[in-house]
Amino acid sequence: MDSVVLIYKGIYILAIFGISLLIATYSTYFERKIAAFIQDRVGPNRAGPMGLLQPLADAGKLFFKEEFIPANANKTLFILGPGIAMLVAAMTSAVIPFGDTLILGETSFDLIAIDVNIGILYIFAVVSLGVYGLMIGGWASNNKFSLLGAIRAASQNISYELAMGLSLIAVLMLSGSLSLKVIAEQQAGFNWNIWYQPLGFLIFLICAFAETNRTPFDLPESEAELIGGYHTEYSSMKLGMYLFAEYINIFVVSAVMATLYFGAYNFPFMENLRNAFDDPVLGNNVVTILGVGVMFAKIFAFIFFFMWVRWTLPRFRYDQLMKLGWNILIPLAILNILLTGGGILLYDYFTQG
Amino acid sequence: MTESLFFFFASLTLLCALMVVISKNPVYSVIFLILTFFTISAHYILLNAQFLAAVNIIVYAGAIMVLFLFVLMFINTGKNVEGTMKRNVLAKIAGTVAGGLLFTVVVAALKDVTLGHPDPATFNSQVGMVENLGKVLFTKYMLPFQLVAVLFLVSMVGAVMIGKREAGEQNF
Numbered sequence A: 001m002d003s004v005v006l007i008y009k010g011i012y013i014l015a016i017f018g019i020s021l022l023i024a025t026y027s028t029y030f031e032r033k034i035a036a037f038i039q040d041r042v043g044p045n046r047a048g049p050m051g052l053l054q055p056l057a058d059a060g061k062l063f064f065k066e067e068f069i070p071a072n073a074n075k076t077l078f079i080l081g082p083g084i085a086m087l088v089a090a091m092t093s094a095v096i097p098f099g100d101t102l103i104l105g106e107t108s109f110d111l112i113a114i115d116v117n118i119g120i121l122y123i124f125a126v127v128s129l130g131v132y133g134l135m136i137g138g139w140a141s142n143n144k145f146s147l148l149g150a151i152r153a154a155s156q157n158i159s160y161e162l163a164m165g166l167s168l169i170a171v172l173m174l175s176g177s178l179s180l181k182v183i184a185e186q187q188a189g190f191n192w193n194i195w196y197q198p199l200g201f202l203i204f205l206i207c208a209f210a211e212t213n214r215t216p217f218d219l220p221e222s223e224a225e226l227i228g229g230y231h232t233e234y235s236s237m238k239l240g241m242y243l244f245a246e247y248i249n250i251f252v253v254s255a256v257m258a259t260l261y262f263g264a265y266n267f268p269f270m271e272n273l274r275n276a277f278d279d280p281v282l283g284n285n286v287v288t289i290l291g292v293g294v295m296f297a298k299i300f301a302f303i304f305f306f307m308w309v310r311w312t313l314p315r316f317r318y319d320q321l322m323k324l325g326w327n328i329l330i331p332l333a334i335l336n337i338l339l340t341g342g343g344i345l346l347y348d349y350f351t352q353g
Numbered sequence B: 001m002t003e004s005l006f007f008f009f010a011s012l013t014l015l016c017a018l019m020v021v022i023s024k025n026p027v028y029s030v031i032f033l034i035l036t037f038f039t040i041s042a043h044y045i046l047l048n049a050q051f052l053a054a055v056n057i058i059v060y061a062g063a064i065m066v067l068f069l070f071v072l073m074f075i076n077t078g079k080n081v082e083g084t085m086k087r088n089v090l091a092k093i094a095g096t097v098a099g100g101l102l103f104t105v106v107v108a109a110l111k112d113v114t115l116g117h118p119d120p121a122t123f124n125s126q127v128g129m130v131e132n133l134g135k136v137l138f139t140k141y142m143l144p145f146q147l148v149a150v151l152f153l154v155s156m157v158g159a160v161m162i163g164k165r166e167a168g169e170q171n172f
Helices: A003-038 A054-064 A075-095 A119-140 A144-175 A180-186 A198-211 A236-261 A270-276 A280-310 A318-352 B002-022 B026-046 B050-075 B089-111 B130-139 B142-163
Strands: A101-104 A107-110
Touching: A003 A054, A003 A075, A003 A107, A003 A236, A003 A280, A054 A236, A075 A119, A075 A236, A101 A280, A119 A144, A119 A180, A119 A236, A119 B026, A119 B050, A144 A180, A144 A198, A144 A236, A144 A318, A144 B050, A180 A236, A198 A236, A198 A318, A236 A280, A270 A280, B002 B026, B026 B050, B050 B130, B130 B142
Parallel strands: none
Antiparallel strands: A101 A107
8 A cells, every 4th residue: 555545544534533523513503403493492592603603612611510530430430431432433434435436646535434345344343332331331430320321221222233233134135245335336326225125224224213322212311210321420521422422423323324225425317427527537526526415415314314303202111112122123124134035036036037 | 564463462362361360340351351352353354354353343342241241230249249259278279270270281282283384375365255254154064054043043042931921920
């Protein structure tokens, strides 16, 4: 690998990291604005024009709050908890293709941080580690309510990871590859996976809500039953880290959904647009840059959907949550795999026979 | 490069594995065990077996160790593990003898081991990739693969049977 590519990768990884942090920061602002809109209020409007500096004000407030560690807490693990949550959340976006290739001069640049041939498994592995941040934090607080919140969070995440993995298998059967770059390339134009996998997408969407601990599955932090969930004892920026990691997770899971089911950076008639330019390099670059915009538009649409649901639906009861996960979603996901396999066999039979 | 990375990860693996045994707090033990799985995954990546590395993390670090942590947190052994453990001389002697015997067995086994030396000319570096692994599993090792699946099914049915509520039993 020559030094140009290496430097480019470094800059790209930093840029993706910065963008995910920025989007997570402004998700907090838009969450409050959307909540205000749905509840017919004004929302934050004091800091800066239209309250646009509100996230900065919030972060400043969190930094100046008292840093409190309970007397009987396990200090090392208490500090480690939010760190793990944040680290794991920021690691996931490395394998997501945010765009096709840009051609500048002689070299072409892939708009993906690392193109591993196990991309989707990497995401799955990192997501499954997210539980540790919550569990370690909840246990180290040495508080029964924190522990109960942590246990709830962990059992919820493990239960829904199963259905999530099973719904992914159907996509992988269609694509025949674990690399997110290949999956994105196969959905060129309007050939999106959602047309073939509507049931799989629905299962994945529900599991994504559960994995990010968002309403209607935000039981780990249901304040009516648990005071505050696994982060009851946390204050100052450590609490901020937990909340912030949740928003990064929403961004990442939206990006994954857009990549797997909604064609990533592909948009209808992109081939026509590419061919409309006389210069193939220029055409490629225009389509790529538009594709990045389309990708982020899809991600923002999903983030908006997450917020819309949060302020519309009430929370599940715990036994309902478990029943939905184990008795409904997992059998449905297995049925989806069977249907997909049968569909692929039928397609091969009619096209080749 | 690869060799120095190997020695780095190998020493890290040994250190983490030692810490699993040495740590007084069981929760620390579990965390070091998770770190051990990570370093083992690093070895898999050095061997160009990325699929195995990812699956190792998903299955062991992501699922099984969470359950370990679960149980440890529920029974809360962190504080009074010192008081409950009986530290008599007999246990120490038994432990030393058992450990020494195990050490002897390992040394004896390693003495006669012959390391495989793959021929660089014919060695396929892509052997650990998902496609090749899948092909081998579904052709050459078809029967063992299916038998393992049946074994998993049996254990799953067993777990469901144990967890099932008896007729008339009230749990909550």
